[in-house]
Amino acid sequence: MPMETSKQMTKAASKRATASVSKRMSHTVIEKWKDFSFAVPALLFMGVFLYYPLGYSIYLSFTNWNMTRPVKKFVGADNYTRLLSSPDFYHSLKVTFLYTFMDVVLTLAIGLLFALLLNVSSSRLFGFMRGVIFMPYYVSMVVAAMVFTWIYNGQYGLLNNVVSWFGMDPVEWLNNPSTALPALVAVSVWKGVGFAMILFIAGMRGIPAEYYEAASIDGASKFRQFRNITLPLLSPMTLFLVITSFISSMQVFQSIDVMTAGGPLKATNAIVYWIYTMAFSEFKTGRASALVMILFVIILLLTLVQFLVSRKKVHYEG
Amino acid sequence: MNGLMDSKGDNRLPMKKKSWLLMLLTIFMVITTACGGGGGSKTAEGEVSLDDVEAASMDMKNDTTPIKIQYWHAHADAQLEGLNYMISEFQKKYPHITVEPVFQGGYPDLHKKLSAAVAANDVPAVTNVEVSSLANFADSGVFADLGPWIKRDEVKMDDFAKGMLKAYAYNGKQYGFPLIVSTSVFVYNKTMLDELGVEPPAKWDEIDDFNAKVTKKEGDKTTRYAFSIPGWDTWYYDPWNINGGGQILTDDMSASAVENEDSLRYIQNFYKWQNEGNMHMGFGKGASDNMRQMFLNGEIAMVQHTSAMLKMYRENADFEVGVSFIPGDKVRTSNIGGAGIVMMEGAKDLEKEAAWKFIEFMTSAEQNIKWAESVGYLPTRKSAIESEEGDQYFERWPQYRAVYEHFDEVTPRLQHPAYPEFSEVYKEVVGEMVLNKKDPTPLMQEAAKKINDILADYE
Numbered sequence: 001m002p003m004e005t006s007k008q009m010t011k012a013a014s015k016r017a018t019a020s021v022s023k024r025m026s027h028t029v030i031e032k033w034k035d036f037s038f039a040v041p042a043l044l045f046m047g048v049f050l051y052y053p054l055g056y057s058i059y060l061s062f063t064n065w066n067m068t069r070p071v072k073k074f075v076g077a078d079n080y081t082r083l084l085s086s087p088d089f090y091h092s093l094k095v096t097f098l099y100t101f102m103d104v105v106l107t108l109a110i111g112l113l114f115a116l117l118l119n120v121s122s123s124r125l126f127g128f129m130r131g132v133i134f135m136p137y138y139v140s141m142v143v144a145a146m147v148f149t150w151i152y153n154g155q156y157g158l159l160n161n162v163v164s165w166f167g168m169d170p171v172e173w174l175n176n177p178s179t180a181l182p183a184l185v186a187v188s189v190w191k192g193v194g195f196a197m198i199l200f201i202a203g204m205r206g207i208p209a210e211y212y213e214a215a216s217i218d219g220a221s222k223f224r225q226f227r228n229i230t231l232p233l234l235s236p237m238t239l240f241l242v243i244t245s246f247i248s249s250m251q252v253f254q255s256i257d258v259m260t261a262g263g264p265l266k267a268t269n270a271i272v273y274w275i276y277t278m279a280f281s282e283f284k285t286g287r288a289s290a291l292v293m294i295l296f297v298i299i300l301l302l303t304l305v306q307f308l309v310s311r312k313k314v315h316y317e318g
Numbered sequence: 319m320n321g322l323m324d325s326k327g328d329n330r331l332p333m334k335k336k337s338w339l340l341m342l343l344t345i346f347m348v349i350t351t352a353c354g355g356g357g358g359s360k361t362a363e364g365e366v367s368l369d370d371v372e373a374a375s376m377d378m379k380n381d382t383t384p385i386k387i388q389y390w391h392a393h394a395d396a397q398l399e400g401l402n403y404m405i406s407e408f409q410k411k412y413p414h415i416t417v418e419p420v421f422q423g424g425y426p427d428l429h430k431k432l433s434a435a436v437a438a439n440d441v442p443a444v445t446n447v448e449v450s451s452l453a454n455f456a457d458s459g460v461f462a463d464l465g466p467w468i469k470r471d472e473v474k475m476d477d478f479a480k481g482m483l484k485a486y487a488y489n490g491k492q493y494g495f496p497l498i499v500s501t502s503v504f505v506y507n508k509t510m511l512d513e514l515g516v517e518p519p520a521k522w523d524e525i526d527d528f529n530a531k532v533t534k535k536e537g538d539k540t541t542r543y544a545f546s547i548p549g550w551d552t553w554y555y556d557p558w559n560i561n562g563g564g565q566i567l568t569d570d571m572s573a574s575a576v577e578n579e580d581s582l583r584y585i586q587n588f589y590k591w592q593n594e595g596n597m598h599m600g601f602g603k604g605a606s607d608n609m610r611q612m613f614l615n616g617e618i619a620m621v622q623h624t625s626a627m628l629k630m631y632r633e634n635a636d637f638e639v640g641v642s643f644i645p646g647d648k649v650r651t652s653n654i655g656g657a658g659i660v661m662m663e664g665a666k667d668l669e670k671e672a673a674w675k676f677i678e679f680m681t682s683a684e685q686n687i688k689w690a691e692s693v694g695y696l697p698t699r700k701s702a703i704e705s706e707e708g709d710q711y712f713e714r715w716p717q718y719r720a721v722y723e724h725f726d727e728v729t730p731r732l733q734h735p736a737y738p739e740f741s742e743v744y745k746e747v748v749g750e751m752v753l754n755k756k757d758p759t760p761l762m763q764e765a766a767k768k769i770n771d772i773l774a775d776y777e
Contacts, residue, residue, distance in 0.1 A: 066458060067433040067434070067437050068432075068433050068436045068437070068455060068458035068459075069458045082775065149603075149604070153604065174602070174603065175601065175603070175604065260602070263602045264601060264753055265746060265749045265750065265754075266746070280429075280430045281426060283433060283454060
């Protein structure tokens with residue numbers, strides 16, 4: 001019977017083993033649920049105010065709902081095909097990209113310039129100057145837009161007053177299809193440049209001084225130092241700024257709403273503003289939801305591209 | 319120093335990429351496999367007839383259960399005094415009804431909130447609606463048909479100005495009554511025109527002569543325009559189109575008519591007058607302020623504007639202000655503007671009864687002159703205008719006589735649920751003409767195609 005006993009013994013051992021495994025398992029399961037429970041309030045909030053509306057607008061994008069009609073008729077991909085085949089869509093896309101490109105490039109370039117100029121920690125004057133440049137960042141966009149509407153006014157605006165000193169004719173800045181978009185970009189750049197500057201300065205201060213010392217011992221010029229040390233080591237900060245300002249420029253809305261209402265002649269009809277008019281003045285809620293989804297995918301893809309490119313180009317120190 | 323992203327990031331990324339790819343693939347599959355739906359178009363014509371309507375209940379009328387209703391409105395500050403007066407008078411008459419006025423911003427804001435309220439199934443009993451949006455809302459069944467109450471209380475419908483009443487009817491049903499009514503008129507600098515010895519034109523073929531006498535130029539530059547027509551709102555030039563014998567849509571409202579020969583007459587004239595430097599036209603945001611300022615400065619002799627602005631002009635001009643009805647050609651009409659008062663279909667029965675009493679009171683002949691004067695809009699009731707109170711009103715506001723001589727020529731706007739959308743298309747043509755000095759005739763052909771697309775898309 002030794003066989004028998006050993007069999008029994010192994011059986012018992014394996015039983016004990018499973019019991020302890022399942023005990024350990026259940027323990028970790030409980031742990032996991034406990035962890036999860038801490039996230040529930042946040043998830044609930046996100047669920048109600050983000051995931052549910054997101055899912056619902058995906059559903060709406062396949063209907064022809066107009067917000068008031070009791071029936072939401074399913075129209076398949078009709079909204080998508082109509083949008084993707086309409087010239088207005090490509091026009092709005094162009095406007096949005098043009099705005100985003102000008103906004104991101106100018107904000108970052110000017111921000112970097114200010115950062116190089118004002119990165120002096122010992123001087124009170126420079127600290128004050130940084131404060132002045134940063135100030136527009138905490139002015140509300142609506143307020144800024146109203147002030148700039150007055151500055152750009154064709155009849156009594158400040159800008160035309162300045163322009164007239166140089167003998168130029170007054171321009172209807174916001175009512176001229178070729179100047180309206182740059183005028184909007186200027187407001188956004190004015191507002192955002194201080195933030196970019198502060199982040200660039202923070203980035204510059206994180207670069208160890210040894211690199212510069214070593215470079216100057218090797219006889220590198222200031223410009224070479226900037227190009228080969230400062231710029232590469234600022235790249236994580238630049239990536240952060242590019243992505244955040246890219247996403248916010250793609251969604252430009254407030255300034256358009258206040259200053260141009262998408263005009264003149266759709267010259268500033270960026271996608272988000274178009275979504276708004278489509279949903280809330282033409283009451284094409286279904287179509288507007290489809291446009292929201294398209295914009296979502298575009299931003300997602302482009303952000304992904306930025307990440308991929310950045311894997312090659314961004315240098316992390318150390 | 320040259321370290322790239324850490325290894326963790328490298329592992330995570332392909333995973334992410336895959337799931338996004340999957341999601342994208344799903345989206346594209348849905349887009350390509352699902353198919354579109356069809357649809358038809360509707361006409362909005364048809365006189366209101368109460369023959370088949372069942373009268374509202376009498377029991378309801380006499381019910382005095384205390385009830386509170388909300389009135390959503392877009393009355394600006396200057397009109398609030400008048401509104402509060404009306405509400406307090408109303409509550410004296412019906413002590414069991416409490417009306418709570420809720421200001422919801424301008425018309426666009428009000429409309430957005432109304433839509434949201436309908437979607438949320440929590441509506442006010444009674445509300446304003448801007449006249450051009452009535453069709454859109456009525457088409458979706460948002461407003462209640464007033465027919466049953468009109469029939470029960472035997473409202474004298476022919477006492478209202480015909481066009482004003484019709485503007486709040488749709489598909490043969492009366493959805494509301496005109497509450498604050500305006501129309502576009504020519505406001506002119508009477509002092510200046512008297513000095514020049516000219517009268518505002520009543521017909522299109524008098525306009526060239528008017529221009530020759532009024533326009534002032536220095537070289538090629540106009541220093542004083544004969545007149546200005548607002549380009550920023552189709553409300554101002556839709557009647558010009560009609561007056562020239564044209565149409566916006568064909569009779570059955572199935573296709574664009576803006577490109578037809580007769581429909582182009584007005585804009586070809588605009589183009590001519592603009593190129594000659596006689597006509598000023600503003601377009602886009604802020605254009606209204608500019609036109610106003612130029613008129614008050616004497617740089618424009620006559621501006622087409624809403625009659626609701628008359629008070630503002632009278633208060634700010636340092637010259638005498640006159641009003642004339644816009645000139646006609648084949649016909650002479652102007653479109654109704656402003657807002658009406660309507661009842662929400664989603665309200666409860668008792669609320670609807672209270673809402674009806676409020677609507678009837680607000681638009682009644684007894685209060686008509688007082689209400690109109692306090693808000694600066696036009697009276698709507700013939701009996702009120704012909705009363706003694708009406709005479710006194712015209713003594714204080716002689717300018718409005720010009721409108722009342724054409725009382726029944728104040729016509730509804732084109733009623734089509736897609737009007738807010740397709741009117742943008744021909745407005746853009748006007749914009750191209752004003753801002754880029756382009757010839758509108760070929761552009762209107764393009765516009766017609768777009769309008770037809772929108773109409774086909776509408777269902």
